[in-house]
Amino acid sequence: MEPSGSTKISPSSNHTQNSTGGGGCPWEVTDKARLCRFLCYGSEGDAYTAREEGQVSMEGAGALLSLLQDGRGAEVVEEIKRFSQDGHAVRPGPTFFALALCSQHSELKTRQAAFKAVKEVCRDPAHLFSFIQNKKELKEGMKCGIWGRALRKAVSDWYNEQDAMSLAAAVTKCKQREGWTHQDLLRLSHTKPANEAIALISKYVTKGWKEVQAAYSDKENSEEVVKVLLYLEVVEKVKHSCDETEVINLIEEHKLEREQLLTEHLKSKQVWRSLLKEMPLQSVLRILGKMTSNKVLEPGSSEVQAVCDRIQSETELKKAQLHPFSILLTSENYKRGQGFQGKTKWEPDSSILKAMDSAFYKSFMNVEPLGKRFVVAVDVSTSLSSIVPGTSISTAVAAAAIAMIFARTEADTDVLAYSEGAVVPCSFSADMTLSQATVELVKIPSGSTDCTLPIAWATENGKAVDVFIILTNNPLWMFTASPVETLKKHRQKSGANSKLVMCGLTSIGHGIADTEDRGLLSVCGFDLGALSVIRNLAQDLI
Template identity: 60%
Template sequence: MELSSPPEQLLNDQEEQGHFSSGGADHPWAVTESLRLRRFLCYGSESATYSTRERALGPEGALALMELVQGGRSCEVVEEVKRMCLEGKTVRPNPALFALAVCSQNSDAKAKQAAFRALQELCSSPGQLFTFIQYKKELKDGLCCGMWGRGLRRAVNDWYNSQDALSLAHTVTRCKHRAGWSHQDLLRLSHLKPANDAIALISKYVTKGWKVVQEAYADKEKSEELMKVFLYLEAVEKAKHSTDEQEVVHLIEEYRLEREQILTTHLKSKEVWKALLKEMSMSALMRHLGKMTADKVLMPGSPEVAAVCERIQDEQALTKAKTHPFSVLVASENYKRGHGKRGKLKWQPNRDIIQALDCAFAKCLSNVEPTGKRFMVGVDVSACLHSLALGSSVPSVAVAAAMSMVIARTEPESEVLIFSEEALVPCVISDDTSLIQVTAQLVQIQSVGTDCTLPIQWASENDKTVDVFIIFTNNETYATINPTEALRTYREKTGVFSKLIVCGMTSNGLSVADPDDRGMLDICGFDSRAVDVIHNFVLDAI
């Protein structure tokens, strides 16, 4: 029987927006050169394993990328980098920057120019620019080529000159250095030629310091734009040197200064945190709930707690921030824990904030984009699920419950099974089922031994049509039947190119996925990026 999905799979490699050919793949599950590149660009590895532990990037771990570049296909690689980034398929930014750095070292002038143009288009933060420069430095010796040539100097010039002056002033004061590089290094080595007076002022501030800027512009007539930049930098400097708490609060409120621009000594102040809270992003707000509670900024019954709870539950704000339910779960579990991962920071969790986070989780379910695929989620309960998942420090039972709930509530055709060696029962999730109720179902059955093929066998025996199997487990897996063979047998029976994802939530390494089968994926640990990896994998992006 022919599989129903291969044409779509092959399209991704042969025809998708004119990208790479499949290299003559004999089977719809064959792993191609272009697929290995897309995996690398997505999460930094060419293998069928996503790990929450990020590893250093180098040519030895990007063989498909290096082969394509050495084969004279750098321009195609650059286009693929742009496509993946602009479509939001890269869950980690560094692999794309590494690929652009490799292409920019090419002897082909056209490819080099394409890489530098893409850098300006895709590099949105100074941290990314610094990382790109560092990759260039690391590649310089290995590829036996130069670094600070005309192309790189022009690219760095363009990056600074293409930005709005006030935004650039904010950028250079918020992120000053990373990956061993600073703005001062880049402006000096690129011989920056400022595009206008405001950029020139910022350049002088970075390279010479505020005193020199004050002297140079004290009696100089300033345009409206120049005055805005001057006053903004003046506010940053005042905040750095002021000992007056109220002055710092005023500067934060008037110039919208952020936490990264404020000295550590001022971050001990409740009033400073209250001022920062007004303009804090949703992700930053959830990340600092514990710190603000520990510092008595968020006191029970206070206006600040009421304001925070209102923001956390604001459906429009959650949608605008594209907040995924799993990100809310991580924030909630970290907050309920009452202490930080490191250090001595401790707090008493506020009940109102916990309830607001629970409410936000439910509201964020509508932010999840359905894939339209038929899912079967299998939660292995053969071992205790209370250990913490690697990468997010969330109990693995909460990870499995949350992801089961997300899939069941967003995918019209989905089933959730609770399984062990001795039992396999459905997990009931309706529109009004809470996360606590789902979690309770997952801790009722326990046995020994983990056979990740059981949900596949059950689907086959019960004539269930499944596009994607997802297994959540804490155990090292074994199987009475090889998972690859079980999956291919199911494919042959149903005519569907089914995929298998095995999430080892507490594992540093899995070996379930067949490296030669594009329809299999292992996930080691679990974090918010894993959510996007799964989405990309299901939709054939990787």
């Protein structure tokens, strides 16, 4: 289903008005477009910098403030909801900041919409704590506190509308963040539990396990309350257990997670082996190096076999919704045999590397096609042997992987290699491996670069293109003509609503000069978030 408020453009309806354009010229960078960029990656500018978290502040939220001043608060809240769902927000921080700002706006309608959206936007305790902390920081310097009736109701509803067992797991896994605890929130919101099971969890959080035992041991309890009691009893039991066998049994029987264990427990290899069985696949991939380093995963062991089976399982890959680029980054980091921070080193296990390779190709099924016409053009004028900053992946492999992702998932994709005035179409077949794709790209002789060549090629060859993705290793963009003008020419001749993404694979923070054309974006460096930014641009979300 298409997210509400976005406009799906099919090849037959190329002149559809852009959803964030708000009337007038479809390519004008409006306040709404700037807000959408801010909600997506935390900046109103037209450049996305990979792996740059950055502090969200009022200075960077000019469009958000101006929309609120114009009385468009309800519209802003709708955008916040849209970006917080379906993985559109590359960084979650800006959505909580924006929601907190709306919840403190002078206009009643905006405040009401913001508080009503809390349970949709803050899907887990960490999100809720972040929202509350943003409210606190925004109120600093003002005389009034944050705990008015509306916030108390929003927080109470957040707890009361949860499934009891999910809430019990949530409060025992994520107990505190950003200086806030569940105890603080339940006390300050004066939450009146909606049912007996929520009342039990509330008592456990605010008064502790002993009081819960005293209050519930002689009572006639409902089935749900009994389930929650048993679960909390297990959580308490594991907290006080020094018996490795008991801890392992409790983990396996009740699917406990590492956040519910003591640091002491995590010194045991057997405990880690039990955790790995049910741990979400994404988390397993994140700690493969550590697990190989401390011999939890030993070559040839049944544990390694089990992990390999999970990594390659189509069911598991689908459930975790793992993206091929994410698997590639993890695989290359694991192959490196050393963490980026700290002194952790390991000898990469060949069977794990093989499983990751297999998972990379299988995970293409998780990329949902957008049905747009793409051109992915790789600049081969400079050496593609350098490394993408913050990763262990070479720019040649990164460019080949990006081209493969589009070529395999979008039916209408042209992959080009260009340099020295020449544009060479590359043939990317569906059964091609990543190394074959890399060879296909780098076989063209290098020379000087001109990043507008791929657009000119499409225009001259009568190819209508929705999104141009230009990948270069060159720290400086080279153009014989203005990219904006070249893109405009293509739009006029083809009748397509063409957009251009300039990706500087080794760039760490400068793109093309700020343009007033909403169809142009720069990506500095590259990560999984960059692919989300490109998808959002292709769907007219930013």
